[in-house]
Amino acid sequence: MKNDGIKKTLLDEYEREFISNIISSVKGISVRNAIYLSHTYNTIESFLNVNDIELKNIKSESNRRIIGDSKLCAINEAKKEIIETQNILKESNIRNFDIRHIWMLYLTKDFVEKQLSNLESKTLENLDINPHLSFLLNLNKDDIIKFFVIQTISRSIVTSWGTYVEKFLRYSGGETGKDLDNLFGLEAKKKMKGSNVDIFKNVNNILYCMQVKSGPNTMNVEMISGLNRAMKIIEATDPRNEMKDKNIKTIVSLLGMTYGKRERISGQIKNNLNQFENKTKIGRELWDFIGEEENYYLQVLNVMRLASEKFLKVNFMNRVDQKVKEISTEWDNKYQNKPFEDVIKDNFI
Structure with a gap:
């Protein structure tokens, strides 16, 4: 499962996080142990192929067994769920699906x-x-x-959708990594207040830092003023000092809206957000930018429809x-x- 637009290393991270998420949903398995297991079986293929005996013999860093019989049953159910998800995508008209589409189907099912x-x-x-x-x-x-x-x-x-849509975007092409959480420092975060970054996106060594709104026209003047202030702080950050990835050349701040049309954005936002035209990605612009594909937004809609037909019933x-x-x-x-x-x-x- 590969896409030429998104970096393979990023798709690999999505697979590890997907496996970790699946395992941590099993009652009694901690997030820490789930992450540990996802690095042991770091692809969906390796996770699906591991047998019961091997799973039961896995021990934590403290040399204790992680998976007992009851947890093993739950993990096998999770495996079945992954296989079902893959089969749904294989039987659909979505070509060249990858881990992003598996995440989308999984998140839609969970949301529904x-x-x-x-x-x-x-x-x-x-x-x-x-x-x-x-x-x-x-x-x-x-x-x-x-x-x-x-x-x-x-x-x-x-x-609830506001939280889920950020996950859809993140696993469509957003960056991962704990170092990103600490990029701006405590003092800068205090000044940014409620305008923190929701999605990071690295394109050609430019790190785009996006605040995401689930819909258009949801910001008042005070919120826009706060975003202007946060954008200024974000773009004043020197990535050479703060980032582990020394290839990052510059940081750009953006506002993303997950649906809507540019021409229908209110004058309140257009007139008060600094450099509105250059600092926004709206509707399909946002999805295609994150997914690094033309008409990627249609893939998102198609997977959502597919999931609702299969799971909502x-x-x-x-x-x-x-x-x-x-x-x-x-x-x-x-x-x-x-x-x-x-x-x-x-x-x-």
Whole structure:
């Protein structure tokens, strides 16, 4: 699995991190031991081919067995999951897939499962109903349940997506390495405040430091001012003194937006972000820049669609509608024939 655009060393790192992530998800195996194992079996092929006896005989740095029988079963299940992921990609129309696509499929599956689990956990008891909006918008019982179920779930999805989309970008072509975390020093980080770097990207020995927004037009003037200040600090850093990679010539700061069109970005951002045109990557520009391929953004969308078809198996909004009906039944059982307005007044304020 190889791509000519992305450095092979980076793809190798993605494989090691993928194996480490899979192993550390097994209950009872520490992150430290997972990293240790991922350096012992540092490719997906070597990890899939290691047999049970060899795994059970592996010892930690403190000379203790890492994997017992129960953990071995979980690791074998993880192996099956990897094989399933590879087979899905092989059967798809995605050509020349590599570890980036495996990461994308894995992350999509994880994201979808978490959102479904979150939806399933919603009940009348943990639904926050705003009585003022209920009266203000003249909602009836069915309206109010649907409104607040959708509001609660959508808020959770959007928040969770912000974290996941950074992982999608990182494993599409972003840099890894602990030295990057300490690039700017403590004093500089204090001055940067909330405008830290989300994604690093090395292109032709220029290190691009990107803050990423999951969508367009999510920044107010104060946030933009902070980003301008952070960009200035970032670009004042001398990579020759701070970086282990002495080939880095210069550092460039960017703002990335994972979707949207350049022409639709608000005047507030365009007029207040210093050098807006040169300092931004928006929508497909960002994905293609990170992936180092033209139309890479389409590969991302195709893998996401593929994963949702294989793992979601239901229309998400249909499942939301089912949940609304379930909670409506809960309401009827709990409050029976009590007038709707009385229920709101007595129980939600």
